[in-house]
Amino acid sequence: MLTRRALLLGSAVVAVAGCSPAPTITGGPTAPPEVPPLPEFPGAKEAQAQEFALQQTARSLAEHGLPSGKDLQQAHTARLTALRHPEPQLRPTTEPTPQPGFTPEPMPATDAPPPRDRREAARLMRTQLKATHAAHRERALEATGAAALLWASLSAACAAEPEALGDTRRPELVPTTPTLLPETTPAKCMGDLLAETHAVIYVMQTALGILGGNEARALETTLGRRRDVRARLTSELAAMDADAPAALPAYDVPTLRGDAAEARRLIAKVEARYARFVGPMIAAVEPMREYGTNLLADAHASSVRWGAALIVWPGWPDPVD
Numbered sequence: 159m160l161t162r163r164a165l166l167l168g169s170a171v172v173a174v175a176g177c178s179p180a181p182t183i184t185g186g187p188t189a190p191p192e193v194p195p196l197p198e199f200p201g202a203k204e205a206q207a208q209e210f211a212l213q214q215t216a217r218s219l220a221e222h223g224l225p226s227g228k229d230l231q232q233a234h235t236a237r238l239t240a241l242r243h244p245e246p247q248l249r250p251t252t253e254p255t256p257q258p259g260f261t262p263e264p265m266p267a268t269d270a271p272p273p274r275d276r277r278e279a280a281r282l283m284r285t286q287l288k289a290t291h292a293a294h295r296e297r298a299l300e301a302t303g304a305a306a307l308l309w310a311s312l313s314a315a316c317a318a319e320p321e322a323l324g325d326t327r328r329p330e331l332v333p334t335t336p337t338l339l340p341e342t343t344p345a346k347c348m349g350d351l352l353a354e355t356h357a358v359i360y361v362m363q364t365a366l367g368i369l370g371g372n373e374a375r376a377l378e379t380t381l382g383r384r385r386d387v388r389a390r391l392t393s394e395l396a397a398m399d400a401d402a403p404a405a406l407p408a409y410d411v412p413t414l415r416g417d418a419a420e421a422r423r424l425i426a427k428v429e430a431r432y433a434r435f436v437g438p439m440i441a442a443v444e445p446m447r448e449y450g451t452n453l454l455a456d457a458h459a460s461s462v463r464w465g466a467a468l469i470v471w472p473g474w475p476d477p478v479d
Contacts, residue, residue, distance in 0.1 A: 193258040196244045201297040201309070203263065208290045209238040209312075210266045215273070215283045219323075222276035226322040229331035229468050230283075236470045237312060247304040249336035249471060280323045291316035291455070298440070298451045304339055307441040307473060310451040314433070314472045317455035318462040329467035334476035339441055345400035347438040348446070352391040354435040356405035359384050361428045365421040368414050377425065380460055387453060394446065422464050429461035430469070437473030 213234035220227030240246045242262055243254045254262040273279035291313050298309035322328060362381045369377055395402040414421050433454055440450040458472040 196259040199244065199246055199305075200301070202241050202246055205294065205297070205309075205312070206238060206241045206263065207266050208286070208293060209234055209241055211268070212283070212286050212290060212316075213238055214268060215279055215286060218273050218279040219276060219283060222273070222279055224276055224280070224323065225325065225327045226468065229328070230319060230322065232331055233315065233468060233470045237315070240308075247308045248338075249308070249474075251336065283323060284320050287316045287319050295451055295455075299448055302444065303441050306447055306451075307339070307437050310440045310447075310454050311437065311471050311473045313451065314455040314458040315468075315470070318459040318472070319468065321459060321462040322468055328465070332467045332469045332478060334469065334471065334474070334478055336471065336474070337476050339438060340475070342438050342442050344439075344443040344446075345395065345398055347435075347442050348391055348395055349400065349403055351435045351439055352388065352395065353403040354432055355384055355388045355391065356403070357409050358428050358432050359388065360405070360409045361411055361424055364411060364414065365425055368416055368418055368421045370418075373418075373422075383456065390449070426461050426464035426466035429457055429464060430466040433457040433461065433472050434475045437475065440473065 213231060216227060216230035216234050220231050224230075236251065239251065239253060240249045243250045244257075244260045254260075256262065273282055294309045294313035294316060298306050298313055301309055359381065362377055362384065366374060366377055366381065392402045412420065412424065414424070436450055436454040436457055439446055440454065443450070454473045458469075462468060
């Protein structure tokens with residue numbers, strides 16, 4: 159039987175227990191670990207400023223009525239968007255957002271007054287394109303893999319765009335879906351490029367019999383460069399003990415029937431296609447990187463000169479939308 163004294167003592171113990179402080183837990187995490195910043199993509203910050211300047215000048219050209227002004231502005235906007243991401247070689251198409259270890263750089267500010275007219279804007283664009291072409295080319299030679307192709311592609315775009323600054327109305331910008339480079343080997347991508355070189359030479363020889371004057375002389379010069387590519391690739395593949403594809407007896411090309419306009423369109427088409435075979439070699443074959451970077455700029459500029467549309471990422475084997 160509990161006495162009154164025992165009941166009072168029990169109540170006191172319960173009261174003391176109820177007033178004791180909560181136990182302290184030690185050894186658990188106190189704050190989430192700090193995420194280190196993502197490594198900076200070499201050359202991206204400087205390239206952003208250059209592409210932003212080109213985008214602004216292209217916008218001025220569009221406002222002053224240049225037929226290709228809107229396409230130039232759209233192309234440089236797409237390139238600037240990719241360069242603002244931590245991995246621009248993936249060529250993202252959406253604006254970058256903050257993520258662990260990465261905060262997008264704000265868009266560069268510009269205090270320069272806009273060009274007063276289209277002539278002034280075109281002159282400024284040519285100056286900017288020349289400098290940016292050279293800078294992107296140097297970045298391509300210092301990079302490897304897809305990063306090398308990224309810079310070579312940007313360099314090729316800058317090499318071709320002066321051809322689009324005239325009054326001629328051009329085909330609209332070719333929309334493509336950026337994709338990852340397919341897996342390849344040096345022998346395969348060089349063999350594929352050689353096979354395509356044979357086809358380009360065949361088409362140019364066919365068109366040469368139709369064109370005359372300055373156009374024929376210009377085509378002869380380009381044809382000579384493509385023959386040089388054929389010889390170089392054949393030699394490189396032989397040094398690798400790899401098979402060098404031979405030219406076919408004939409290729410399936412439209413019958414031109416003396417139509418110079420159709421000949422121009424065909425040259426533009428094959429040169430634009432040719433550039434897509436150059437890009438994988440730039441990414442995969444380090445000893446041929448400089449040669450390929452120069453060839454890509456030449457092929458893309460040639461295609462635009464003959465009337466092909468501008469493209470955002472020349473040299474990438476992307477599917478056309």
